[in-house]
Amino acid sequence: MTAIDRDSGLAVWRQIEETLAEEIRSRRWTEGQRLPTEAELSQRFGVNRHTLRRAVSALVDRGLVRVEQGRGAFVRENVLEYLVGQRTRFTENVRRANRSASGRLLSFKRMRASKDVAEVLRLTPGTAVLQVETVNQVDDRPLSVGAHWFPAKRFPDFQEVYDATHSITRVMEHHGIPNYARAVTKVTARMPDVTEAEVLGQPRNRPVLYVEAVNVDPDGVPVQLSHVRYAADRFQMVFETLSEGAKYFEGD
Missing domain, CATH: 1.10.10.10 (Winged helix-like DNA-binding domain superfamily/Winged helix DNA-binding domain)
Incomplete structure (x- = not known):
């Protein structure tokens, strides 16, 4: 006692x-x-x-x-402040918080683009795309699980580079796109399904943030569509609408 x-x-x-x-x-x-x-x-x-x-x-x-x-x-978990702006990078956000970032591949498929995916990526329906499912971790604990689609023609070495680096940014750089940018981010909240809760290590009665995003190359051509589910209680999304806008919250 x-x-x-x-x-x-x-x-x-x-x-x-x-x-x-x-x-x-x-x-x-x-x-x-x-x-x-x-x-x-x-x-x-x-x-x-x-x-x-x-x-x-x-x-x-x-x-x-x-x-x-x-x-x-x-x-309560330490909440990761995740900056969303034109340059949105998972590893950079995590390292900015002095924490450790890692990722792993759940699945990798080459498939024909559905009408919805093709429309976002500005492809003809049926064009070959890569569907990649990943888990991103912070300090070896899952933070997000995501599905991503890429034009297959632009990323012939995707799986090999990702397996070696566990980084989509490195995949982009390898294929000549070092400066891709975030074009749009859409965020909603919902309850996770069984698989999402299991992967994220959380109960089903705790919400996730469902984030849909599109990244484009320097010419404005879409190169990535993402649907990512984040453990909401481990994650705070900060939208930066001016350069270094996050500085306005310093000291909060």
Whole structure:
């Protein structure tokens, strides 16, 4: 049992809050980890559940903990601030936050473009395209799962380069497109399906951000259509409409 000083003048629930907050800061409990149950924590501190719940509620207000109904309390993940502008690069966004970026290939297919994909990529329906499904990770934890389409003719070495680099940016550079740009980004929120929740390592009752995007080459020709699902509680999308616009939020 963890001792509580009932004569300190500091409320019991506040002492519990500070104890758990310090354990989170010292990484006794890591990002995304579930805290012990209410019953276990109540027994540890020798308090009733009402007192324990007040302490947990304070941790939620501080942004240290999130509570999922029916599942318990979890250490809140550090949210990645993801800059979206004309130059949107996953690895650059992650490294800017001093975190580690990685990616892996789920599937790679050569197929004929559907009417919808062909329209976005300005191709004739039935033209060969590459459909690529990837998982992007931050600090070895999945952040997003995405489906991407590319004109097959422009990327003959796509799979080999991606397998070697795990980077779509490197694939673009290899094929002579070092300066591709984001033309449009559309964002909606929805609940994940079974596969998305499993890949992202999250429950189905927690929403994802569904992002549709088109990248173009320096001549404005579309080279990539993406449909990406992001774990919403690990991710904050920042839209930069002026150069270095994110600086206006420095200090927030």
